[in-house]
Amino acid sequence: MGMNTQQCRDPMSTAALLAKELAQTSVERDRRGGTAKEERDRIRESGLLTLPVPTEYGGPGHTWPTILRVVREIAKVDSSIAHLLGWHYLQLVTPHLMGSPKQKEKCYAGTVIHNWFWGNALNPRDRRVRASPEGGNRMLFNGVKRFCSGAKDSNMLLVSALKEESNGLIIAFIPSDREGVIIHDDWDNIGQRQTDSGSVSFHDVIIEEEEILRSPGPLGSPFASLRSSIAQLLLANIQLGIAEGAFEETKKSITAFSGQWSADVEDKRRDPLIIQRFGHLWIDIRSAVSLTEEAGTAFQEAWEKEGNLDDGQRGRCTISISVAKVLTARVGLEVTNRMFELLGARATSTKYRYDRYWRNLRTLSLHDPLDHKIQDIGDWALNARYPTPGFYS
């Protein structure tokens, strides 16, 4: 596909090319589920893995608005792959947010040199992995975690555990093939079927001292707490991509699936009721695009503040992101539902698997409760209170 395998100078074109390629097989892969090994390798070749790595570590140093648009572009045709790529970025920058300068360097530079694909085994709501001390400052991890998106076929893994006695949180990065790490093939859900969001179990996994991040969590500092902002922003962009993809597909296929129902309207494209529905959907999509872009810009500003980021800017930024998250979910639900009313009965054939837009959106949008985000937003709007930093806000 002619993608720059080393480094990606024009990420949007690369993303568009990759999306075109993914679109060829996304229906079949939605059926199959499982690990998208071939597609992951195509991402590896595309050069997209290093987008956020700063130039000082040999990366292209793209900003978040670009990174998020890349993820969204891919989500238009394949929200699982978009999720894998997005979550890769999330893990990749975590040592920057929560680690030492040395750890940050190691992860950024390593990703450029080895073209690491990062996976997730951090899920803080699953408290079943425990850490115990082990000779020197090493720790030993034991237990199991669910919802570990992208762990399968990854090179590096972000992992977390609770200390046996204090329940203190430990976050670390390790090679995915570290001894004792078993990545299970047990993700079989109605949507986001190729995200490998299954479970990972740890059997006496040794974690070296230098792999452990020093500010392991959202409360470390305003900057560290941006990790959840990235996650939420990725979710918003993937949700928006799904909505846009469904809309495009509907537009393209508007006359493909149903004959003439009304004597008054020879062409569905001239049917005022069809046009009216497109009008409403377009307004919805424009709102979602606009607020998602705004959130991306706000985030970039917060990101650039780094150590100087204060609670106020952090708070406003998360509200902006939450607004995008809730709106893209709402709009996405609307589009992925209504597309069937526009296309007609024959569009329900499994040949097209058009339900995957809805299944993907519905699954993704449950990552954490939307109503809690609305509470955060309402509390800000009414009481000028910022959300308490946490793994989901």
Next chain:
Amino acid sequence: MGMNTQQCRDPMSTAALLAKELAQTSVERDRRGGTAKEERDRIRESGLLTLPVPTEYGGPGHTWPTILRVVREIAKVDSSIAHLLGWHYLQLVTPHLMGSPKQKEKCYAGTVIHNWFWGNALNPRDRRVRASPEGGNRMLFNGVKRFCSGAKDSNMLLVSALKEESNGLIIAFIPSDREGVIIHDDWDNIGQRQTDSGSVSFHDVIIEEEEILRSPGPLGSPFASLRSSIAQLLLANIQLGIAEGAFEETKKSITAFSGQWSADVEDKRRDPLIIQRFGHLWIDIRSAVSLTEEAGTAFQEAWEKEGNLDDGQRGRCTISISVAKVLTARVGLEVTNRMFELLGARATSTKYRYDRYWRNLRTLSLHDPLDHKIQDIGDWALNARYPTPGFYS
């Protein structure tokens, strides 16, 4: 299951028992699709097939409100099976609506004696089956029809074709195993997966004169035109059943899939935001139940008028049915979407296939365009015009 295999005296209890049985396997059968042979046989044994047959022909003579509630009860757990049973009733009574007294008798009595399961190959929007004269008053059918719900494994089949020259519509009933009839196994859609709504092809199929209905269509008489009302009313009841089933499942499993998200709310059942959503859904469901019941009652009154049914009563009855159809679709979409927000992320596991409620509803609700029904309703509300009788209104 202790069901009366000959005749069903207490249809609602029988339906409830059958539903309980179907619920055991509905998840697996949704996965598998294909013909529900075993379940169709259970229906055969249940005595439910003869519900509408008047006592003068040896049937129990149940009224439509009862018949519709039976279909709805089954739809709560399995909308495919409900569809098959509903469509059976639709075909079974068609000779009563459009045929001669003798044809009516033959079909009613035959169903009681032979426990016939009726299937559909009538789809009037698919104009590809043609009829040509063949010695005497016989006709020969050739061509193919799609969306032939319940043809597979049926005993009797309602069929239609257009006359080769005049394009006049012919509707007839024939044994499903009539030579030249091939029922294809090609229904593979996102919802209503066990309705066998695939295609039937006709190869020089002989139709005897006495099998041809004399008022073949909605314009024959107000009474004949009630056929589409039955179809729409069945759709409304199945849609409502899906909504009720999804609601019940959500209620039952409300605490099964997600841990504590908020420090303020220990129990999801006491979370005001959860309760508020249940309140809204309940209002929606109550509206849908109420208007669907009203439509059933209005239909029964129209049905009893038979030859004396006039355009006005016919018109008001169809509007009442259209209101139920549109509202049950709207409410069903709401419930089958929102249930996931109430249950949480883990409810997306394919183990539960909770998406089937939405997939079934979404597929079924596209039978014919909802917006056209809304136009019919609006034209009545604004201009006091009745819908033109047709195969869909």
Next chain:
Amino acid sequence: MGMNTQQCRDPMSTAALLAKELAQTSVERDRRGGTAKEERDRIRESGLLTLPVPTEYGGPGHTWPTILRVVREIAKVDSSIAHLLGWHYLQLVTPHLMGSPKQKEKCYAGTVIHNWFWGNALNPRDRRVRASPEGGNRMLFNGVKRFCSGAKDSNMLLVSALKEESNGLIIAFIPSDREGVIIHDDWDNIGQRQTDSGSVSFHDVIIEEEEILRSPGPLGSPFASLRSSIAQLLLANIQLGIAEGAFEETKKSITAFSGQWSADVEDKRRDPLIIQRFGHLWIDIRSAVSLTEEAGTAFQEAWEKEGNLDDGQRGRCTISISVAKVLTARVGLEVTNRMFELLGARATSTKYRYDRYWRNLRTLSLHDPLDHKIQDIGDWALNARYPTPGFYS
């Protein structure tokens, strides 16, 4: 207007006649506000005041479904007058619900004999009227109450106070001209402008022992607690009447206020977008009618149980009423907002005061918080819990 001034045998015809008369002046009276003295006298003459009085006390003994339909019929053209009449019924039957047989008889028979128009000064949320003992078993009332609908120009008044020491609730009925009662002319709100829902002050008002009801409140018994059900049911019916009235006006005047906007549609009555909106509104209105009627029927059954009413039936009845209340508010808001989009810009002239539908609905629907009713409904739907009886549920 030819109404039976003594007793009303055909309440719906009487209500229709009265509505026709009220419609002549409702625009002007909405402008003016204040006491609808003339219209109250027309109600007095109409015979409608005695509708609920049982035959054993000389009344016509109409059932609640009829009474509620009468109120709704009038609300279609004048929701203030409907409110006054509805609240009259509410006060009139309160001694039946909470009083002794003798008190019940006195109020029923007195209303038949003297054609009493009852007013309200009971508002339990306003705790400013205090009761102190006064020679014998008399009480003395002092203080002020707001939201006393229909007190002005009334003959009898339901009043309440809290006992000075125990804070126990006292409810009594007294002649409106009892010494020390001052009914203020201070209701000037955006809607329901002729309901005189202003304040009443009490200056050493003597309440006789036999005027004090023995079960003064919702907790007295399930039957006593039906008082709030009547209030809520009246609100639902008035809200529905407003919605129906607005819909009728819109339909009637659809072509009156705007010229041709589109070259494609010469007649607004044939505009598919206009028809679509009428379709949606009609579905909404049908839902509201259906559930409001259901609630009326459920209430009548509860009412007839009297002393045998149990918590379960009481609970289900209030849920049915709450559903009607919330739905009529929702539908009413929709209709009273959308009517302007259907009628066009010129319909905003104050000549028509079409905004009164919305202002009346909006004001009425705030009687008590809708969200609390939705919580009650949700708690029932999710947890099978009945609402705690109270003055608002």
Next chain:
Amino acid sequence: MGMNTQQCRDPMSTAALLAKELAQTSVERDRRGGTAKEERDRIRESGLLTLPVPTEYGGPGHTWPTILRVVREIAKVDSSIAHLLGWHYLQLVTPHLMGSPKQKEKCYAGTVIHNWFWGNALNPRDRRVRASPEGGNRMLFNGVKRFCSGAKDSNMLLVSALKEESNGLIIAFIPSDREGVIIHDDWDNIGQRQTDSGSVSFHDVIIEEEEILRSPGPLGSPFASLRSSIAQLLLANIQLGIAEGAFEETKKSITAFSGQWSADVEDKRRDPLIIQRFGHLWIDIRSAVSLTEEAGTAFQEAWEKEGNLDDGQRGRCTISISVAKVLTARVGLEVTNRMFELLGARATSTKYRYDRYWRNLRTLSLHDPLDHKIQDIGDWALNARYPTPGFYS
């Protein structure tokens, strides 16, 4: 009020100051209606009238985003005054759009020198004013026009007529006190009550040749057709201002009007249901702000193209504006309706006239049919067709 009476260097501060002043009397003036003479004079003194006048004509040359924000700022507290100011700008720039360089200069420079307040008598849908030739190249206007916002107390007037024989459109600018022009005091509508949007009649009004614009209408050129874009963009900004104003008022007064309804929630500000509603409204408002700002920016770009503006850019710009128009109306309706549910029953007192937000929004949003805008948007979204330039699109 310390406003720069000659020229306004910091328009937003000036607007904020003016808004603060207007807020003192807006309730009373909503009651009174009629001409806001004093407030118009305050605008004259504020220096805001010349905002769009380019520096080459002695004006401050502010861009449209600023001008629109000024109008929106005022609309937050007084949408009538905002309308008058916005419509002033619309008329003031019309000679720039449709006239000769000389006419443009005359109007721009004249406004700077004489501080002209412009009014409107152009309404193209009212075809009752006719133009006939009169000695030389003069024309004589006779007839009447409705919806002439801001004509009263104006200094200059934009007027239009149809030629007696050809029905060709003539647009001209004249001093408001031109002989034969009678500006009627007949605007009495439910909202926008101080916009003086009444009628103007013309009795043998002489129009000089140099007052007649050469490209009198939307079809003259893409640039000339931007006049309707300005009108629509002003409507969107005023609608948004109303929504924002209502939201602010609700937030400010959230605890002012209702006591404690629930034992669980002592403070309305901590009530999750209240917070949830604020969250939803905030998302709505953010969407509206974002898309309205986008439309303003798109318009500025189109405006700057002037003679080089092509149909494509013009088309995309109008779609962006239509999206803002429809969304601000939708959001505005939501906020102005819901504010009452948040504030509670006592907020319906006419003391506050909170219904004015809804009445203003409802009236303004009917300027031209929203559904037609949605059709334009849908036609663009589905068929990539630009709206046909006209006086409303």
